[in-house]
Amino acid sequence: MLQQRTIKSLTRAVGVGLHSGQRVELTLRPAQANTGIVFRRVDLPEPVDIPVNAEAVVDTRMASTLGKGDVRIHTVEHVMSACAGLGIDNLYIDVTAEEIPILDGSSASFVFLLQSAGIELQNAPKRFLRLLKPVEIRQGEGSNLKWARLDPYHGYKLRFEIDFAHPAVDSTGQMFEFDLGAGNYTRDIARARTFGFTKDVEMLRSNGLALGGGLDNAIVMDDYKVLNSDGLRYDDEFVKHKILDAMGDLYIVGYPLLAAYSAFRSGHGLNNLLLRELMQQRDAWDIVTFEHVREAPQGFAQAALAW
Numbered sequence: 354m355l356q357q358r359t360i361k362s363l364t365r366a367v368g369v370g371l372h373s374g375q376r377v378e379l380t381l382r383p384a385q386a387n388t389g390i391v392f393r394r395v396d397l398p399e400p401v402d403i404p405v406n407a408e409a410v411v412d413t414r415m416a417s418t419l420g421k422g423d424v425r426i427h428t429v430e431h432v433m434s435a436c437a438g439l440g441i442d443n444l445y446i447d448v449t450a451e452e453i454p455i456l457d458g459s460s461a462s463f464v465f466l467l468q469s470a471g472i473e474l475q476n477a478p479k480r481f482l483r484l485l486k487p488v489e490i491r492q493g494e495g496s497n498l499k500w501a502r503l504d505p506y507h508g509y510k511l512r513f514e515i516d517f518a519h520p521a522v523d524s525t526g527q528m529f530e531f532d533l534g535a536g537n538y539t540r541d542i543a544r545a546r547t548f549g550f551t552k553d554v555e556m557l558r559s560n561g562l563a564l565g566g567g568l569d570n571a572i573v574m575d576d577y578k579v580l581n582s583d584g585l586r587y588d589d590e591f592v593k594h595k596i597l598d599a600m601g602d603l604y605i606v607g608y609p610l611l612a613a614y615s616a617f618r619s620g621h622g623l624n625n626l627l628l629r630e631l632m633q634q635r636d637a638w639d640i641v642t643f644e645h646v647r648e649a650p651q652g653f654a655q656a657a658l659a660w
């Protein structure tokens with residue numbers, strides 16, 4: 354059978370929140386089979402658990418924020434992307450503040466933490482959410498059009514297209530397709546950093562956002578060029594980061610997907626609307642397991658060994 358995964362031992366990191374600028378300690382802990390991914394605020398008088406699910410997303414401006422009552426955890430998408438990319442089913446993610454640390458602005462640091470802890474196979478079948486028919490969300494028209502959709506696919510692939518009128522972005526690849534079964538998440542996606550424009554930074558900071566952001570954890574651009582002295586990590590780092598974000602946003606549904614995701618100018622908000630639409634259309638999906646590894650999509654079993 355294709356098995357669920359957690360990590361072998363607990364692992365820790367300390368960083369700052371991208372938006373709050375606050376120092377935050379992050380601890381990743383093993384979790385029993387069928388637990389799912391659970392975020393926990395450990396700085397409160399009573400710890401509060403927030404298990405991921407589409408309805409737990411309470412804000413999608415600038416980042417994906419989970420909430421329960423008054424309790425918030427901001428910017429969960431990069432650590433969720435690392436979990437999706439490495440196929441981690443069960444994990445506790447403890448934080449001492451209301452934002453996940455940004456670390457280097459990509460998911461590479463989270464991948465490193467998870468791999469250092471070691472991946473543990475668990476004695477329970479890995480459950481997938483399998484698309485049975487297309488689900489789509491569209492917003493706006495003309496130059497404001499954006500959309501995201503899921504189609505049935507025996508595997509998991511993501512195709513993203515961005516459309517920024519900016520010289521530093523236009524000169525890079527604006528469309529990328531990544532297939533989890535054939536590609537290498539750690540090599541091809543995980544290192545892509547978040548990006549922003551200096552002209553937005555002042556506005557964000559006056560609204561109490563991006564306080565922890567800088568050249569150490571983001572690609573920063575003025576009106577013409579990338580300001581980071583080392584340049585880009587990939588020729589098409591911008592669109593690859595959008596795929597990294599989408600993998601994190603979609604994994605909030607609580608299961609790895611068997612689907613083809615495609616999107617044009619989507620973001621955290623539209624990705625979450627797509628998940629909510631998916632949950633509404635109960636006949637558009639089912640939950641499946643693979644008793645025999647050979648029945649799983651190509652690459653998923655090999656990846657299981659390699660991970």
Ligand SMILES: [Zn+2]
Binds near residue numbers: 430431594
């Ligand atoms: Zn991001």
